[in-house]
Amino acid sequence: MKRKPDDNQVEEMLSEHLRREPARFDFDKWAETFPAEAQQARTGFAPAASKRSTQRTQVWRRIMTSRYTRYTGIAAALLVGLSFFFPGGNGIVPESIAWADVQKAIEEQEQARVTGVRNCFFGDDQTPTHKLKVEKLFSLAYGYTDRTYTEDGTLIIQFSAHMPTGTMTVLFPTVKKYYRMKMPAESLERVQSMTKDDFFEWLWASGDYRKVGPKKVQGIDAVGFEVDDLVDRFLGAEGLGVNARIVNFFFSLRSMTVRMWVDPERRLPIQVEGEGEVSPCLITGYRKMRLTEVDDCWEYDIDLGEGEFNPEIPEGYEQLGVPGIAKAGAALYSVGLASIPVVLIGVRRSRRKR
Amino acid sequence: MTDLADAILVRRALDGDVGSFAALCERYYPALVATAHAIAADEHLAEDAAQEAIAEACRRLRTLKKPHRFGSWLGAICRNVAKDMLTERTRSRRVAEGSAATRAQDNGDAKAALDRAVRALPDPLRQIVYLRYYNAMTYEQMSSVLGLSQQAINGRLRRARRKIAQTMQANGFGEDDR
Numbered sequence: 001m002k003r004k005p006d007d008n009q010v011e012e013m014l015s016e017h018l019r020r021e022p023a024r025f026d027f028d029k030w031a032e033t034f035p036a037e038a039q040q041a042r043t044g045f046a047p048a049a050s051k052r053s054t055q056r057t058q059v060w061r062r063i064m065t066s067r068y069t070r071y072t073g074i075a076a077a078l079l080v081g082l083s084f085f086f087p088g089g090n091g092i093v094p095e096s097i098a099w100a101d102v103q104k105a106i107e108e109q110e111q112a113r114v115t116g117v118r119n120c121f122f123g124d125d126q127t128p129t130h131k132l133k134v135e136k137l138f139s140l141a142y143g144y145t146d147r148t149y150t151e152d153g154t155l156i157i158q159f160s161a162h163m164p165t166g167t168m169t170v171l172f173p174t175v176k177k178y179y180r181m182k183m184p185a186e187s188l189e190r191v192q193s194m195t196k197d198d199f200f201e202w203l204w205a206s207g208d209y210r211k212v213g214p215k216k217v218q219g220i221d222a223v224g225f226e227v228d229d230l231v232d233r234f235l236g237a238e239g240l241g242v243n244a245r246i247v248n249f250f251f252s253l254r255s256m257t258v259r260m261w262v263d264p265e266r267r268l269p270i271q272v273e274g275e276g277e278v279s280p281c282l283i284t285g286y287r288k289m290r291l292t293e294v295d296d297c298w299e300y301d302i303d304l305g306e307g308e309f310n311p312e313i314p315e316g317y318e319q320l321g322v323p324g325i326a327k328a329g330a331a332l333y334s335v336g337l338a339s340i341p342v343v344l345i346g347v348r349r350s351r352r353k354r
Numbered sequence: 355m356t357d358l359a360d361a362i363l364v365r366r367a368l369d370g371d372v373g374s375f376a377a378l379c380e381r382y383y384p385a386l387v388a389t390a391h392a393i394a395a396d397e398h399l400a401e402d403a404a405q406e407a408i409a410e411a412c413r414r415l416r417t418l419k420k421p422h423r424f425g426s427w428l429g430a431i432c433r434n435v436a437k438d439m440l441t442e443r444t445r446s447r448r449v450a451e452g453s454a455a456t457r458a459q460d461n462g463d464a465k466a467a468l469d470r471a472v473r474a475l476p477d478p479l480r481q482i483v484y485l486r487y488y489n490a491m492t493y494e495q496m497s498s499v500l501g502l503s504q505q506a507i508n509g510r511l512r513r514a515r516r517k518i519a520q521t522m523q524a525n526g527f528g529e530d531d532r
Binding site for chain 2: 005
């Protein structure tokens with residue numbers, strides 16, 4: 001009968017078989033192979049200064065060279081960064097012990113699946129024009145996937161960001177189209193080297209938040225945390241360097257309030273709610289729109305395969321070409337935003353409802 | 355010099371102190387080799403990738419915004435360099451050597467079973483396993499290279515070992531033990 005080795009046994013085998021003497025770095029030898037770089041090191045890296053600092057400030061704008069794909073790229077980069085929201089790191093709101101507890105509890109979770117409902121309202125309508133179901137998969141190791149379904153469960157868009165390779169994929173199953181791109185190496189390095197602490201320091205730590213509740217949520221006396229200045233942080237001077245005018249042309253999110261409800265016993269989120277207003281823009285057909293989202297089903301400790309985040313392109317799917325991408329640019333952008341977990345909620349009008 | 359914080363060494367390096375830059379490289383070189391080996395499965399290629407990563411870091415050091423994150427920044431560069439080198443190598447000499455290597459490993463012993471199980475791990479988990487067991491790196495050292503918390507590293511290591519055990523079992527490890 002086959003026997004599974006236990007944890008100690010695996011640990012011993014790994015220590016025994018992988019062990020090497022630490023490699024030693026010899027600067028002089030290295031300098032023989034890389035004389036130009038060694039010279040830079042000897043002169044305080046001066047030659048690279050002017051060129052590189054310019055590149056740094058433009059890194060988020062230069063995600064893609066095509067002006068259409070760039071919109072998607074920016075959204076996707078935002079998405080990748082924001083996917084760090086889950087599992088969170090310490091320091092999101094350092095002065096709050098409760099938040100620290102929540103973050104610590106979340107830190108233990110490597111993967112999760114969250115589902116909810118996104119509603120889009122036009123004008124003063126009290127009933128949503130579009131009701132969409134959303135599914136979000138998070139993996140600390142692999143990245144993030146967001147699926148948007150019509151009310152009857154037809155998948156209309158899937159957006160995946162595969163962190164290890166920096167591959168971003170958008171699938172449009174109803175029209176059998178796909179779009180796939182790689183983040184340029186520099187952007188990928190930036191995202192990969194960004195720790196959760198870095199991200200939250202930028203996104204949250206300096207911002208305003210408030211505690212709300214307690215309130216009965218899913219039968220639990222939940223504690224809530226609310227923020228409402230996230231849009232400014234993305235598009236403001238301290239944001240990601242995204243051109244706010246371009247973003248607003250496609251998707252002009254005016255304001256967004258997000259509340260996270262936490263089970264005080266488990267210290268884990270049980271529901272996230274967001275509501276916001278979108279000014280007239282391309283995505284909304286130049287109408288004002290209101291949107292709400294409730295993500296109320298959180299499953300932790302599940303096993304998600306890497307393929308969920310770097311999907312195979314199904315047979316028969318065509319890549320969106322340049323003419324197509326121009327038309328789909330707005331939709332793609334909305335996908336990127338729609339994919340952002342719990343915070344910025346985009347909209348994609350389903351074909352069925354048009 | 356060896357005990358100075360990364361941020362101080364980076365600042366000195368930017369002021370032209372080549373010794374500080376060399377100290378930073380010495381500090382992270384073993385981790386870079388381990389990381390690259392995890393990706394490329396080749397010791398020589400791993401050393402090449404680590405050295406190329408240092409050269410790349412040299413070209414970009416001025417762009418490093420957070421000097422105290424030098425380790426995780428350099429680690430990310432190294433991962434990408436190793437992936438690129440692996441892709442290049444795979445292109446240039448496709449199948450032949452790979453299949454020979456597989457046959458050589460396929461001798462049914464525990465080490466081969468372990469090698470296969472480690473190779474089957476997803477990249478991020480394999481890298482963490484290499485960092486931990488290649489040079490017996492501490493969680494703290496790993497944390498500075500990976501930019502992850504120690505809890506997260508612990509969680510990933512546990513998951514990696516669990517997957518290794520599952521793969522080994524599926525491949526017939528322990529069939530003779532009754």
